[in-house]
Amino acid sequence: MKQDILLVGTGALAxxxxxxxxxxxxxxHMLGTWKKGLAELQMHGARIKDVxxxxxxxxxxxxxDPCEVSGAKYALVLVKSWQTERAAHQxxxxxxxxxxxxxxxxxxGNRETLTRxxxxxxxxxxxxxxxxxxLGPGLVKIGGEGILSLEQNQALGPLEAALRSSNFxxxxxxxxxxxxxxxxxxxxxINPLTALLQVxxxxxxxxxxxxxxxxxxxxxxxxxxxxxxxxxxxxNPVDAAEDVARKTAANYSSxxxxxxxxxxxxxxxxxxxxxKRGAKHxxxxxxxxxxxxxxxxxxxxxxxxxxxx
Numbered sequence: 001m002k003q004d005i006l007l008v009g010t011g012a013l014a015x016x017x018x019x020x021x022x023x024x025x026x027x028x029h030m031l032g033t034w035k036k037g038l039a040e041l042q043m044h045g046a047r048i049k050d051v052x053x054x055x056x057x058x059x060x061x062x063x064x065d066p067c068e069v070s071g072a073k074y075a076l077v078l079v080k081s082w083q084t085e086r087a088a089h090q091x092x093x094x095x096x097x098x099x100x101x102x103x104x105x106x107x108x109g110n111r112e113t114l115t116r117x118x119x120x121x122x123x124x125x126x127x128x129x130x131x132x133x134x135l136g137p138g139l140v141k142i143g144g145e146g147i148l149s150l151e152q153n154q155a156l157g158p159l160e161a162a163l164r165s166s167n168f169x170x171x172x173x174x175x176x177x178x179x180x181x182x183x184x185x186x187x188x189x190i191n192p193l194t195a196l197l198q199v200x201x202x203x204x205x206x207x208x209x210x211x212x213x214x215x216x217x218x219x220x221x222x223x224x225x226x227x228x229x230x231x232x233x234x235x236n237p238v239d240a241a242e243d244v245a246r247k248t249a250a251n252y253s254s255x256x257x258x259x260x261x262x263x264x265x266x267x268x269x270x271x272x273x274x275x276k277r278g279a280k281h282x283x284x285x286x287x288x289x290x291x292x293x294x295x296x297x298x299x300x301x302x303x304x305x306x307x308x309x
Contacts, residue, residue, distance in 0.1 A: 004074075015041075021166045042062050073098070073100070074159045077110070080264065124153045134257065201251050217291065228277060275289055
């Protein structure tokens, strides 16, 4: 059965999800604030560029007006973590009383932010390891086929079917917190360093000092996870971070891409969140603090990005 789905966001992952869902015949509505992105999506649809450089475009309905998408039954939240509060306010206006919003965002704390406006019954948790690079407004390149994990929820049925029909590698899990924190360990280890050093994920492994720093960030974040009574989906956080860097060697992290554009990053929901949770348990997190401080300085312009590729 074809399903109408609301995507909150117009960035890389939102464009990828929009194209996949539209290709499978589902009605796709995108709610965002990025004017250039919205204009391109309205004119040309959600576009994907494959490895051979070929583009495919898929029809979507893109708008910045919540009134145009009111009554949404299913929503995927794909905005940056610093935009979650705004997304929550919009969803409070448009999500059906029996609707479900699923967050697939980076960092921790997004579900709690959404729940404050929508209530716990209308919010569910998910995580994806699929990578995507935004080449321009409405145009995305897949950065590696990953797994889409959704926390078990009795309201998921039609949304789960729609995602499976769109060829996502989907799994339903009992508790997504383990996976969320697992991704946080990886993101904390890779994203800030790539943004600061202006390198691809794989290049971190080629520089001994960067590799050591990546390991310290992974260990530090895993220690905080243990204090939070979270059982990570891997035994060795350093090996896990290096494995992801190796598998996504050619990718530029989302934080690196944000810094290049001069856009706000998710550093507060990643390194900042590790610092905050660590402080709650009396755990010092000097490596995350260093990255948090430097990335925030970079975004504010105290450090000017040198990468121009």
